[in-house]
Amino acid sequence: MKKQIILLPGDGIGREIINSAKVVLNAIANRYNHEFTFHQHAIGGNAIDEYGVPLPEDTINACNNADAILLGAVGGPKWDSVDPSIRPEKGLLGIRKELGLFANLRPVKGFKALLHASPLKQEIIEGSDILIIRELTGGLYFGQPSERRENGTAVVDTLSYTREEMERIVEKAFESARIRKKHLTSVDKANVLESSRMWREVVEEKAKEFPDVTVEHLLVDAAAMKLITNPTQFDVIVTENLFGDILSDEASVLTGSLGMLPSASVRSDGVGLYEPVHGSAPDIAGKGIANPLGMILSAALMLRHSFGLDEEASEMEKAVNKCLEQGYHTGDLNIQGGKKVGTEEMTKVVLENLTAKSISR
Ligand code: NAD
Ligand code: IPM
Ligand code: MN
Numbered sequence: 001m002k003k004q005i006i007l008l009p010g011d012g013i014g015r016e017i018i019n020s021a022k023v024v025l026n027a028i029a030n031r032y033n034h035e036f037t038f039h040q041h042a043i044g045g046n047a048i049d050e051y052g053v054p055l056p057e058d059t060i061n062a063c064n065n066a067d068a069i070l071l072g073a074v075g076g077p078k079w080d081s082v083d084p085s086i087r088p089e090k091g092l093l094g095i096r097k098e099l100g101l102f103a104n105l106r107p108v109k110g111f112k113a114l115l116h117a118s119p120l121k122q123e124i125i126e127g128s129d130i131l132i133i134r135e136l137t138g139g140l141y142f143g144q145p146s147e148r149r150e151n152g153t154a155v156v157d158t159l160s161y162t163r164e165e166m167e168r169i170v171e172k173a174f175e176s177a178r179i180r181k182k183h184l185t186s187v188d189k190a191n192v193l194e195s196s197r198m199w200r201e202v203v204e205e206k207a208k209e210f211p212d213v214t215v216e217h218l219l220v221d222a223a224a225m226k227l228i229t230n231p232t233q234f235d236v237i238v239t240e241n242l243f244g245d246i247l248s249d250e251a252s253v254l255t256g257s258l259g260m261l262p263s264a265s266v267r268s269d270g271v272g273l274y275e276p277v278h279g280s281a282p283d284i285a286g287k288g289i290a291n292p293l294g295m296i297l298s299a300a301l302m303l304r305h306s307f308g309l310d311e312e313a314s315e316m317e318k319a320v321n322k323c324l325e326q327g328y329h330t331g332d333l334n335i336q337g338g339k340k341v342g343t344e345e346m347t348k349v350v351l352e353n354l355t356a357k358s359i360s361r
Contacts, residue, residue, distance in 0.1 A: 001307070003037070003067040005070060006038075006039065006069045006070070007038050007041070008042075008059065008072065008073075009264070010045075010088075011045040014074065016290050016343050017276070017294075018070065021292075022070075027354050030358065034302075043091045045078055047088075048079055052065050053086055053091075054089075054092075055098075055099055057106055058198040063095060070299060070302065071275040072280075073281070074091055097269065100267045100269075101265040101272065102138070102267060103136060103300070105131060106251075106263045107262065107345060108129075108148075110125055110133070111321055111324045114260070118253060120258045124229060124337075128254050130254075131324060133175050133239075138241060139159055140157055141241050142160075143160045172238075174206055174210040177236075183235075184239050185215075185223070186215065187244075188220050190217070191330070205293050220243045227247060248277055252278075257291060258278045259291030263276065263277050266306075272301075272305055274298040274299060276295045287342075290332075292346055299328070300314075300317050301313070316350075318348050319353040323346065328341045328345075329346075330342065
């Protein structure tokens with residue numbers, strides 16, 4: 001299989017971990033006789049430095065012509081005081097919107113070897129396996145332009161959705177639940193927000209087309225609590241943009257670290273952008289200690305969702321699992337003992353486990 005992959009390293013640790021995904025993909029390509037070609041483009045703060053904007057035309061064009069996109073992370077203190085209209089994060093929001101990537105899939109499934117790395121009790125997280133489906137191109141992130149009013153003493157951000165935007169993400173969630181444990185939890189704030197009341201209507205309506213899927217509605221505040229007190233009650237969670245952003249960082253605690261979580265941002269035809277859930281981690285950037293596993297697992301999601309390469313994706317995931325079972329971990333995981341390594345060494349161990357498997361076949 002021949003595929004063109006665009007790499008958008010971005011900023012901070014994004015630049016350090018993108019290479020981990022690339023070398024692991026190259027190893028997979030060698031082993032299964034695929035041809036992956038990679039082209040790198042600018043996004044975020046580094047694009048501001050080079051082109052004056054966080055999402056250059058050239059990057060948009062390259063992404064439009066690619067088979068899939070891998071993104072590291074954007075942002076950092078260096079650009080915190082730039083004009084809000086050209087912040088690094090605008091580049092990320094821009095490419096999601098430009099490509100119509102309305103569904104952000106964030107699987108949260110802990111590796112057995114990391115059960116004890118979570119601050120939560122092992123018996124609480126054991127057996128949890130959640131897919132958070134976050135609406136990605138609507139809501140507060142994309143309302144009417146935010147405004148300061150009354151001489152800067154008042155401010156407005158708008159939360160807006162069309163029914164159609166709700167319908168397509170809710171449908172995606174039902175379809176996902178159907179091929180998992182057939183349980184969907186829709187998270188909203190219907191006791192306060194009109195948008196949430198419409199969201200509930202859409203979910204109830206769609207539910208009629210999926211009688212095999214059980215549906216539960218939860219208010220977001222209670223959902224946040226239940227996610228860490230009774231995570232095994234969840235299968236698929238569907239929610240709007242901002243709630244999904246917050247709940248997924250919270251859910252990462254189940255896995256031991258935010259650095260472990262991958263994500264896929266997709267549209268209906270399978271085109272996708274794959275990125276870890278975490279950000280550019282300015283506090284550890286440049287130290288070579290970032291956890292590359294969320295990035296590597298995002299590349300595995302790319303193989304599965306955009307290229308239909310299930311076996312290859314599983315091999316990557318198994319190689320990651322093996323490293324963790326061998327005791328390798330980066331410093332973000334709270335593990336006593338074991339083998340604490342940096343980004344490059346962790347990547348090397350993943351590669352070794354991939355290769356070792358191919359020899360033993
Ligand atoms: P962050 O996710 O970058 O970091 C939160 C904490 O988790 C930090 O302590 C960091 O060191 C740690 N962490 C995150 N990923 C890690 C990894 N792979 N390995 C080890 N430790 C890891 O969130 P933040 O500090 O709030 O945001 C920093 C910048 O990143 C901001 O500019 C924000 O807008 C941006 N951001 C970008 C994305 C993205 O590009 N997808 C996502 C989230 C935040
Ligand atoms: C994420 C990030 C982004 C978001 C930021 C950087 C705009 O937090 O991908 O989770 O809020 O979507
Ligand atoms: Mn986030």
